[in-house]
Amino acid sequence: MLKRKQTRQQKNEKKSKETANEETKETKTTNRRKRCITWFNPPYSKNVSSNIGKKFFDLLNSCFPPNHKLHKIINKNTIKLSYSCTPNIKQIISSHNKRIINESSNKASTTKLCNCRDKPSCPLQGKCLEQSLVYQATISETNTNKIGTYIGITENTFKTRFNQHMSSFRLHHKKSATALSEHVWKLKDNKKDFKISWKIIEKSAAYSTKTKNATCAFRKSISF
Numbered sequence: 001m002l003k004r005k006q007t008r009q010q011k012n013e014k015k016s017k018e019t020a021n022e023e024t025k026e027t028k029t030t031n032r033r034k035r036c037i038t039w040f041n042p043p044y045s046k047n048v049s050s051n052i053g054k055k056f057f058d059l060l061n062s063c064f065p066p067n068h069k070l071h072k073i074i075n076k077n078t079i080k081l082s083y084s085c086t087p088n089i090k091q092i093i094s095s096h097n098k099r100i101i102n103e104s105s106n107k108a109s110t111t112k113l114c115n116c117r118d119k120p121s122c123p124l125q126g127k128c129l130e131q132s133l134v135y136q137a138t139i140s141e142t143n144t145n146k147i148g149t150y151i152g153i154t155e156n157t158f159k160t161r162f163n164q165h166m167s168s169f170r171l172h173h174k175k176s177a178t179a180l181s182e183h184v185w186k187l188k189d190n191k192k193d194f195k196i197s198w199k200i201i202e203k204s205a206a207y208s209t210k211t212k213n214a215t216c217a218f219r220k221s222i223s224f
């Protein structure tokens with residue numbers, strides 16, 4: 001029994017000590033005063049030869065001398081200086097390019113891809129409003145199963161180019177507008193039935209003059 005009492009007493013003593021310790025800790029932490037530091041981060045440049053840090057603190061001393069009423073708030077202990085990094089030309093250019101690419105891709109994702117009234121009869125399977133692409137027209141004669149292909153390129157939407165093609169098939173004075181229209185008129189004159197199907201061969205999101213030159217090499221390659 002005595003032993004038990006002793007152990008209990010010991011336990012109680014330990015507990016009280018621990019709580020006392022915790023209290024002292026708390027008082028210590030509450031007493032710790034956070035220093036309010038204001039940072040001055042001038043951008044660093046190798047081209048600047050003057051010692052900006054020294055000049056800045058000299059200014060502080062001259063503008064807020066010890067007898068100044070703001071000296072308590074603004075002094076060497078409350079104001080610190082550290083140079084900040086600035087992006088180099090490579091970073092500036094790459095971020096600029098990224099922003100432009102993102103904008104164009106966002107536009108492409110938000111814009112409509114098809115404005116056909118009858119969606120199933122869309123000439124490009126619901127993608128007729130795609131822009132700047134290389135497309136292929138496959139013309140097949142229904143009786144003989146002869147197949148011919150025509151590859152074209154457009155900077156506008158496919159729909160506008162498609163409409164131009166269709167008008168060239170319809171209007172006689174536009175007969176020789178493209179090799180495709182010439183072929184269509186030949187079939188029409190020979191009273192042969194045919195079908196035309198369209199597909200995208202290549203899509204370039206950023207259609208620049210450089211890529212234009214490259215793709216012009218195989219522009220309007222025909223094999224009838």
Ligand SMILES: [Zn+2]
Pocket residue numbers: 113114115116122123124126127128129
């Ligand atoms: Zn469409």
